[in-house]
Amino acid sequence: MSSNALHVPVMLQRCLDLLAPALAEPGAVVVDCTLGLGGHSEALLATFPAARLIALDRDPAALKLSAERLAPYGDRATLVHAVYDTLPEVLDRLDVPRVQGVLFDLGVSSMQLDEADRGFAYAQDAPLDMRMDQTTGISAAEVLNTYPPGELVRVLRTYGEEKFARKIVDAVVREREQEPFRNSARLVDLIRAALPQAAKRTGGNPAKRTFQALRIEVNGELSSVERAIPAAVSRLAVGGRIAVLAYQSLEDRLVKQVFAAGAANTAPPGLPVVPERYQPRLQLLTRGAELPTEEEVAENRRAAPARLRGAQRIREDAP
Secondary structure, eight states: OOHHHHOOOTTHHHHHHHHHHHHOSTTOEEEESOOTTSHHHHHHHHHOTTOEEEEEESOHHHHHHHHHHHGGGGGGEEEEEOOGGGHHHHHHHTTOOOEEEEEEEOSOOHHHHHOGGGOOOTTSOOBSOOOSSTTSSOOHHHHHHHSOHHHHHHHHHHHHOOTTHHHHHHHHHHHHHHSOOOBHHHHHHHHHHHSOGGGGSSSSOTTHHHHHHHHHHHHTHHHHHHHHHHHHHHTEEEEEEEEEEEOSHHHHHHHHHHHHHHTSOOOOTTOSSOOGGGSOSEEEOSSSOBOOOHHHHHHOGGGTTOEEEEEEEOSOOOO
16 A cells, blocks of 8 residues: 555644745755655655755655655655764764754554554454564563553553553553563453443543553654654754654643743743843744544544644854
């Protein structure tokens, strides 16, 4: 199946509109930090013919599909196998000191959700893998089978905001002593059995929070986001713009904090005139987080939890 058929880019036009003022000039460089199946990247190349694209992804399968999709754009597109928190190192290797645009589409990609053998989706039985890059790191099964109970509780509470983490972990520990976990269906059944009836009546699939927590732990997602957003802001040229799509509250909160800090006046209180070094270096482009339209959600249900924030670099960091 082609990448075009697999993927509907989320909030595409709004992302393009946010980045547009920074990408019109010849020589502008835009970074898609989460290439995935290339929908956003393709639109960036088509919409801004004077711009050059640098696109990162940790998933070799996604890079292969996107390379085919973006081949018509030739050397305007540079694709890199990398996690987005290594953006400064990638730009240094490419001899690109500053960029005019950055886009993040955080979370798990459509391809990863749709391919059963990746183990991301709780709606179909699959090996419990969940690695975005299957060439490295530990799988979700290894986390379930080897983490001490206290660590598993921490993962489910912190990354899944799961109120019944202790109940689920107690059941996991009992079960893994009988037989290690390998596939997702067994975990989904265990979660259904462990939760109180009232907890299963609302909020969709009761396994959703546990699967989110395992995925974040396996891929180090929150720590990567925590490093990546400030790193991207630091490489924006003055006038450059950044747009970030997040799909769960933990990621969105990190983005909000970085943007708010950059847009804040850091001067001590009481100064009659604020010196340049205390002036904000970012200007917020969105009022809070923007949401997808009802029409978009109807067309693409995976857009429903999306939260979009944008900011513009308005001055360099103080020396």
